[in-house]
Amino acid sequence: MAVDAPRRAAPADLPAGARALRRPFRDNPVLILVVMGLLLAALIAIVGVVNRSVDLAPDYLSEVVLYALTALDLAMLAVLALLLARNIVKLVVERRRGLPFARFQTKLVLLLLGSALVPAGLVVAVGGEVIRKSAERWFSAPVDQVLASSREVASDYYEVRERAVTGTAGALARRLAATSLSDSGLAELGDAVRVDIGLGRVGLVEVYRVVETPSAVRVEPVVNWAAPSLPRGYSAGVADRLAAQVASGPAPATVFEPLPQGGELVRAAALVPGPPGGRPAGVVVASEYVDADLARHSRRIVEAYEGYQQLRVLQRPLQGVYLAFFGLTALLVLLGAAWLGPYVAKRITRPIQAMAEAAREIGAGHFEHRLVPDTRDEFGGLVDAFNTMAHELSTSRDRLEQSRRDLERKNLEVEERRRYIEAILERIATGVISVNADGRIGTVNGAAQRLLQLDGSAAGRPLAAALSRDELEPLRKAIERRVSGRGPDPGGQEVALVIDGRDLHLALATTPMPSQDGIGLAIVLDDVSPLIRAQKVAAWRDVARRLAHEVKNPLTPIQLCAERMRRHFSQAPEPTRALVEECSTTIVQEVESLKLLVDEFSQFARMPAPRTVPSDLNLLVRDVLSLYRDLLGDIRIEARLTAVLPLVRVDPEQFRRVVLNLVDNSVEALRERPAGGVSGVISIETEHDPVAAVVRVVVADNGPGIPGGDHARLFLPYYSTKQRGSGLGLSIVRRIVVEHGGNIEASDNVPRGTRMTIELPC
Amino acid sequence: MTTTGRLVLVVALLLPAYASAQSIRVSSLAREDRVLVSFELAEVYDADLRAAIDSGLPTSITYDVDLRRSTTLWVDRLVATARVTASVQFDNLTRRYQVTVMQDGRTELSTVTDDEALVREALTRFQKLPLFSTSVLEANSEYYVRVRAQTRPHTSLFALPWGRGGVLGSTKFTFLPR
DSSP, rough: OOOOOOOOGGGGGGGGOOOOOOOTTTOOHHHHHHHHHHHHHHHHHHHHHHHTTTGGGGHHHIIIHHHHHHHHHHHHHHHHHHHHHHHHHHHHHHTTTTTTTTHHHHHHHHHHHHHHHHHHHHHHHHHHHHHHHHHHHHOOHHHHHHHHHHHHHHHHHHHHHHHHHHHHHHHHHHHHHHHHTHHHHHHHHHHHHHOOOOOOOEEEEEEEEEEEOOOOOEEEEEEEEEEEOOOOOOHHHEEEHHHHHHHHSOOOOEEEEEOOOOEEEEEEEEEOOSSSSSSOOEEEEEEEEEEEHHHHHHHHHHHHHHHHHHHHHTTHHHHHHHHHHHHHHHHHHHHHHHHHHHHHHHHHHHHHHHHHHHHHHHEEEEEEEEOOOOOOOHHHHHHHHHHHHHHHHHHHHHHHHHHHHHHHHHHHHHHHHHHHHHHHHHSSEEEEEOOOTBBBEEEOOHHHHHHHHOOOTTTTHHHHTTSSSGGGHHHHHHHHHHHHHHHOOTTTEEEEEEEEEEEEEEEEEEEEEEEEOOOOOOOEEEEOOOHHHHHHHHHHHHHHHHHHHHHHHHHHHHHHHHOOOOOOGGSHHHHHHHHHHHHHHHHHHHHEEEHHHHHHHHHHHHHOOOOEEEOOOHHHHHHHHTTTTTTTTTOOEEEEHHHHHOOEEEEEEHHHHHHHHHHHHHHHHHHHHHHTTTTEEEEEEEEEEEETTTTEEEEEEEESOTTTTTGGGGGGGGGOOOSSSSOHHHHHHHHHHHTOEEEEEEEESSSEEEEEEEEOOO | HHHHHHHHHHHHHHHHHHHOOOOOEEEEEETTTTTEEEEEEEESSSSSHHHHHHHTOOOOEEEEEEEEEEEEEEEEEEEEEEEEEEEEEETTTTTTTEEEEEEETEEEEEESSSOOHHHHHHHHEEEEEEEEGGGGGGEEEEEEEEEEEEEEEEEEOOOOOTTTTTTEEEEEEEEEEO
């Protein structure tokens, strides 16, 4: 099965009204990745700084790193608080406003924040505990004792050397005091010093003379003795400053001078007393060399000790740095979660919200509304599917609209057809009755009303009730038989009714009409009375033709034989001749009568086809009536001819014969009326019925009228109410009228007499 | 109590503790065209500071001395400032302290001693330092001297921004020229 996959709509393919879901900055993955990369790089840099924190200068560690990290933590805490407050306010507002997916966003944000809160808390708690435990392990009593003892050993060594040098300097000073820095004293001192140098008791001896000026006390070098093994590079300035400080007042008498080649000089100064109560005479600075290796090892011991102690001192700031880092990491996690929660929620719900909004737009009839997919993932596919659906909806709407227009057009056509059919049904001579599934009459056309003498109220009534009249019983039963399936073939059934004394032959046909409520029924009634009558006329014509043929042929031999007998017996005796004469005369007369009768039959049988021309019936009627002028005695003819009568196609001669025949019948009827009765009046009327599209010609008289029940037989051949008459006149009349497409009805005139009504189509 | 309330309570309790019990006693005297300022930082030479010094770390106490004049309805006017820095570094090999006192970048004292009491006094006690000239003062006006002391290195667990002010002390005086 081939399935049309939803086409991924490129922005260029979408209509102008398509809405983009992408937001330029938040939905830029590259930008987000760059920011995350920068944050990661910053974090790595911070990790590097933290890892080097032990080696950092204390002031830098506590003044810069710790402060910066703490400030960063506080800033991030503030940002987190603001972000959380913003998210909370936004979620509360969205929930109060009843925005779609507000609850979902709240749950998602809380879920992400809650899931981040646990690891963030663990990072701080576990990290802090690890740092605390690690800091405790930095220090141990044995190491502490070893370092302290080593430092004590080194310090004590230096102290011993310092005391020794100080003692040497003091001894030399006391020796010089006796000589007052005289040349001989110095020479003697030099000898002693050389001995000490030779014995390794001292490395360098420098003698200064104190020179007192009004403004200050200064010293000036006098002599110095140095051991040959003493490394060069020591600074005379150090000894000069030491001597000056000692000469100026109480000051530390020793100083340690590091040498460029390594090692140190332990220098000690002592005042050379002057005369009693007088100022000092000079200063002796004795120096002893500390071996380079020894000094280096001592310094290393002290550096190790100091480093250890400094680490103890800076233990809390270092822990603070690590804790701040862990706090920073935790805050980053929380901040990420606080930002990621609404971001992810928006990323998830925004396309759905947009689609919901778009669905509302489409529901409002804006089928051109489209969405622009901002991702190529499942949401993008969903948006594509939505756009495809919208497109299909739009297409379906167009098709539906087209179908609606077609349906409206077809409805109009059906309505027009219905009106057309209704008009036809109203105009046609065929009666049509529709019966609903519930047995009630739906419609009754005019012909049915006229044929069955129903009124307009028949519609809506049950069929059985509408046809409840006795004279309609045959029709009702025939319909019931058909409905029950017991009737003959539904193709047609003739039903004979007598309504108002007139025979009515109806061809009944029924057709089931299935509908939603069931099966209805269409009843079609054709008035076949004229056809029946025509069939009867045709039959009579055939009879007449046969009768004329069979009767007329022997009449002439009979007449000839009668005349021949009369001639043969003309010479016979009188009684015989008279008898023959009387008999032959009677035979000839009767034969003549029979010939006349046969001629009429022949005429009835051989009546020519009418040659119709448009004729003015009023004019034809006046022509006929002019024949009776002054011939009818007390019988009066009243002509009530309508002024406006359309031309009717008739054979003028045959029509005159029809009118003449009818007027003759009326005259005959009036002459048979009892003497002393009402005066005879024959009225002839013409009228135009535009609705029925017929012209009516009515010939009425106030004669004795037609006996009851003979109206139907009046137009049959050989039926006559006169003592003398062939009974073919009205048959011929009806034949002429029928062959003109018309109809003739006989009815009782009111208050008395007979009324013949001819209807001719116009 | 809510979580937020507990947090506020903890911070409120920590802040005074962080400020500690250290204090500065300040006195001032205008004499001979100079404002002589004396101040003494109490309770600062504690075990932590001693441990820092003994560890060989360069340890210093910086005193920022402000001469200010009170202003109604506005921030007090800063008339003059001075910075006095007393620093010490202990040599664990020779067991001697190198003490240096600087005033506004000038070395006022640089000495080596093995007397811890002297070191302590050099770090915390200053007598009649001629820090300001009276020429910038208005006669019969009231001023005050505010001293803020900061010890380095910091040995606290955190370096909160609002805790960097250190110890604060002040004194008022009315300048009466003679």
